[in-house]
Amino acid sequence: MEVIEQISLLRNRLAAYRQEHKQTQIGYVPTMGYLHDGHASLLRRAKEQTGLVVLSIFVNPLQFGPNEDFEKYPRDTERDLQLAEAAGVDIVFLPSVAEMYPKPTQTTVSVKGITSRLCGASRPGHFDGVATVVSKLFNIVQPDKAFFGLKDAQQIAVITQMVEDLNMPVEIVPCPTLREADGLALSSRNVYLSAEERSQAVVLSQSLAAAEAFISEHQHFTSEELVEAVKVHIRKATLGEIDYVEALAFPSLEPFTSIDTVTEKRIIVALAVKFSKARLIDNQIFPIRK
Amino acid sequence: MEVIEQISLLRNRLAAYRQEHKQTQIGYVPTMGYLHDGHASLLRRAKEQTGLVVLSIFVNPLQFGPNEDFEKYPRDTERDLQLAEAAGVDIVFLPSVAEMYPKPTQTTVSVKGITSRLCGASRPGHFDGVATVVSKLFNIVQPDKAFFGLKDAQQIAVITQMVEDLNMPVEIVPCPTLREADGLALSSRNVYLSAEERSQAVVLSQSLAAAEAFISEHQHFTSEELVEAVKVHIRKATLGEIDYVEALAFPSLEPFTSIDTVTEKRIIVALAVKFSKARLIDNQIFPIRK
Known part of the structure; x- marks a missing residue:
């Protein structure tokens, strides 16, 4: 398993892979880290369906509100890398905030309608932050398939709408929510x-x-x-x-x-x-x- | 020269080209048609720098205001195709409005700052329409290089900012404005x-x-x-x-x-x-x- 922190290095690595394996698809699981079995199930599904699995770990400041838990969001990279390796990940993309946002972004991707209800109502701007960073990550990784957990059903709905509206060349694969023995969704x-x-x-x-x-x-x-x-x-x-x-x-x-x-x-x-x-x-x- | 009207056919054609010509770049010139020598100069430059030149002709309703000239915008596809062929275009992408927008788009790409001045002030919403359709077209064509005329300098500034902010895998090539003998910019x-x-x-x-x-x-x-x-x-x-x-x-x-x-x-x-x-x-x- 490779760990890559720079966008340019990741691009080069993936371009070389595509040159060598013309018929093989690239699978992608974007996450904010602090991985649990729910993420592992996405990674295993990606491994089943594609030839190269890229996991990204990036806590995206753009999707947190001013009073939300960006600073306190749980992080444990070492444990994440162990889980990723066990799940068969090929490449972990682990960019810094400065790597993803060298300057404040002037560009925003917004999906209206879908984002006005549920978490969009409780967390204004949240889904603009999600759509914008996922656009960036899709453009960096250029995956054939991207795997998202259905626990964030609204996130999948937003991403699916964005992919359809903007003709993004990626297939969104929704995956079932994993639960503890008593039914609590993993989070x-x-x-x-x-x-x-x-x-x-x-x-x-x-x-x-x-x-x-x-x-x-x-x-x-x-x-x-x-x-x-x-x-x-x-x-x-x-x-x-x-x-x-x-x-x-x-x-x-x-x-x-x-x-x-x-x-x-x-x-x-x-x-x-x-x-x-x-x-x-x-x-x-x-x-x-x- | 091939003329392709459907997104799925264009994608298949370009995927096949990429499989066969791994080292060759794809050049792209997005236009609204009614082509003149300014467009021809972009196409010739694309032909010099890349192995396959895609021209799109699409009058994008999203970038016209309610009182602007969308309906009356000049169109002459037959003449455009002659000019394209003479300039060495390989593929003309000629989608209908229904092909590009089968449903009203929920997703908008906005670039702030740059778009508030010049034409952005005179034409509110114009550059959101431009950024959104260019995102779609880039995702459909997936060019290595895209060629834009400097006559629309603000458009180039907006597209360049968008490409940078969203990490789009395309190089924007600005090309000089062509002029009539008396200096009038071609338009x-x-x-x-x-x-x-x-x-x-x-x-x-x-x-x-x-x-x-x-x-x-x-x-x-x-x-x-x-x-x-x-x-x-x-x-x-x-x-x-x-x-x-x-x-x-x-x-x-x-x-x-x-x-x-x-x-x-x-x-x-x-x-x-x-x-x-x-x-x-x-x-x-x-x-x-x-």
Whole structure:
């Protein structure tokens, strides 16, 4: 496994690889590091589907708000490199902030519509930062396939829309969320939870199970009724505060009133819950019975 | 010469070319058609520097304002194809609006700073439209080099900034403006001029010659003094109305007061003059004596 910190060196390395292996695809997993088994599952999937796997680790300041946790975001490069090597990564791209932003960027990539709801409403500017850095990383790595976890479903929706709108020559591969034994979605931010919060955090996945039960029991329902069925469960976490719970058409992330009016084939129930030092997100995508 | 209308066919054709000619670069000239010798000079330069020359002809609705000339913009595909063939073009990409924008784009690429002055001030949203469509075209063609005329100096500045900020894997090659015998910069919009306007339009290039004389005669001067020296000449065109005349540092397009405070090595004098049916632009870039 190679670790490369400079853009120009990475470009040269990948150009040489493409010259030698004309028929082989390059797979790419962009991350902010502090890797867990969820990331490892993306890397293993990339290894199955492509000939060369590039992992990037970059905590992107552009996607953090002024009062968010950029400085405190957990980092452990040594452990990350061990996990990457075990998962079969070929190249780790580990740029500094100065390497990625030698000067303040004048250019922004914005995706409207999709970004105005869910985390976009709670975190203004966040998805512009995501779309801009992912554009940069795609242009640097030029992968054939990029692998993203469905835990950040809105991020996948934004990236997919951007790739489609801008004709980016990359295939986005959504990958299932990995969970702890009790159902908690794996997240780098889970380390922020106290022991008591950790045990209560199970309400996120339980509330999505409640959504599943609600949907299977009801033929016709409103978005509001579904959201309320979810909120009932989350409120059991006395240490957690609901940031949002929303039911939206997927992948457009358009709101709906009655399920009967949704023209897409799937809906997503997505939620964010704030604990003292961690804001956790989770979601589930459901097919619509017609 | 091949003419390709579909994105997927163009991608396949270029992928096949890359497989066969590993060491050869692809050159690209994006245009809105109604080609003239200025475009031909870009195409010839592309032919000299690269192994395969792609020309695109696409009048991009996104970069026209609601009261601008999108519908009336001059088009003559047959003549364009003749000029392209004569200039040695290998592939003409000729997409429809529906091919480029099957759905309204949710994604916008914006470059701030550079776009707020000159044509950006007169044409709000114009450079977002330019940056967005050029991003799309670059992602479709994936050229090694792209050739732009310096007549649209602000466009080159915007594209260069975007390429740098987003790490796009393409080299931007600025090419000199071509002129008629009397100095008028070649432009597709020159056809809009009446005979009398055409003869008066020579004031644009004459005023830039006046700027050159002014700069060579003065060691120290303000931006305002230089601009006034230019305006004096343009006012000789009784049928033309000054849209803007600006002197800025280049390529940052930052305004300056005294020439002594400019930290860059060059300045640009850029101007736009409105005739009855045509708004013409011109500019010249000058080195700074230190």
